[in-house]
Amino acid sequence: MRVYVLMDAPLLLIDAASLYFRAYYGVPQSITAPDGTPVNAVRGFADMLARLIELRRPSRLVACLDLDWRPAFRVAAIASYKAHRLAERTGPQAPDVEDVPEALSAQVPLILELLAAAGLATAGAEGYEADDVIGTLVAGERRDPVEVVSGDRDLFQVVRREPTPVRVVYVGRGLAKAEVIGPAELANRYGLPETGTGAPYADLAALRGDVSDGLPGVSGIGEKTAGRLISRFGSVEGLLVALEDPGSALAPGMRARLLAAREYLRRLPTVVRVVTDAPVRRDREDTLPSAPADPAALTALQRDWGLGGAVDRLAAALQARR
Numbered sequence: 001m002r003v004y005v006l007m008d009a010p011l012l013l014i015d016a017a018s019l020y021f022r023a024y025y026g027v028p029q030s031i032t033a034p035d036g037t038p039v040n041a042v043r044g045f046a047d048m049l050a051r052l053i054e055l056r057r058p059s060r061l062v063a064c065l066d067l068d069w070r071p072a073f074r075v076a077a078i079a080s081y082k083a084h085r086l087a088e089r090t091g092p093q094a095p096d097v098e099d100v101p102e103a104l105s106a107q108v109p110l111i112l113e114l115l116a117a118a119g120l121a122t123a124g125a126e127g128y129e130a131d132d133v134i135g136t137l138v139a140g141e142r143r144d145p146v147e148v149v150s151g152d153r154d155l156f157q158v159v160r161r162e163p164t165p166v167r168v169v170y171v172g173r174g175l176a177k178a179e180v181i182g183p184a185e186l187a188n189r190y191g192l193p194e195t196g197t198g199a200p201y202a203d204l205a206a207l208r209g210d211v212s213d214g215l216p217g218v219s220g221i222g223e224k225t226a227g228r229l230i231s232r233f234g235s236v237e238g239l240l241v242a243l244e245d246p247g248s249a250l251a252p253g254m255r256a257r258l259l260a261a262r263e264y265l266r267r268l269p270t271v272v273r274v275v276t277d278a279p280v281r282r283d284r285e286d287t288l289p290s291a292p293a294d295p296a297a298l299t300a301l302q303r304d305w306g307l308g309g310a311v312d313r314l315a316a317a318l319q320a321r322r
Helices: 016-026 040-056 072-077 108-118 130-140 153-158 183-190 198-208 223-233 236-244 252-260 262-272 295-305 309-319
Strands: 011-015 060-064 121-124 146-150 166-170 179-181
Touching: 011 016, 011 040, 011 130, 016 040, 016 108, 016 130, 016 146, 040 108, 040 146, 040 309, 060 130, 072 262, 108 121, 108 295, 108 309, 121 130, 130 146, 130 153, 146 153, 153 166, 153 198, 179 183, 183 198, 198 223, 198 236, 198 262, 223 236, 236 252, 236 262, 252 262, 295 309
Parallel strands: 011 060, 011 146, 060 121, 146 166
Antiparallel strands: 166 179
């Protein structure tokens, strides 16, 4: 079994939606408030936060939010981007609304109240996804190592060694089976060069395709082939340059596949790469508190919504840092 060395007091960036979706589907909906309202996502999210604080021992923490789950600039580049997740709406002015279970949507405001009462920072950027918030915070971090917690492999692209190390705590199979992905793991898994591994991952994923994001990929190119192409040519842009060069080292069949997808390839970088200069706004300082910021509000949430031991465990995780 691989043993991972914990980084010194990292900045922990939480992909909030990724965690509360997993909490919603992982905790029975029979977990309800006294009035019968489901609170499974709230309780599961609080438990995951408590466990992450215990395991990762961060000095700072930010829960990163989706203020726009399907940004216009990505849809303008590739119209199919997340189109399969749209809720059914009629009329020419129908808004892009994500198809989210009502029982989960109703719990998101409670999760935000819980974070505020606990004193945990949230951050978002109008017109951008949580991935872009994370990408921007990572790009600007020059002090502490960073750990990004998500079940979304797209965020592997932020992994780096310098100027401060960044790793992803990947919870795609649940927190109990979390994998810590750094440059070496990413290089080994996808056949990418270990230097600068994170950034090329986004291009590899785009070539391979991503059904969950509505990206078809390039016909006939799977993960291993995509890894070889990006390793050889460095990026989608490098691949396009090679495509225009008759003397480049592209086999005829591969060249034909890529030529057929040339317009898709040109539009990909805008869609698959996280933004690193989004207008991120944070609601409070990101230093992890050693006690809840508003114990009375936290107690009221626990009582009124029947959040039980999940709140106690979160408060205890914070107090254990004293």
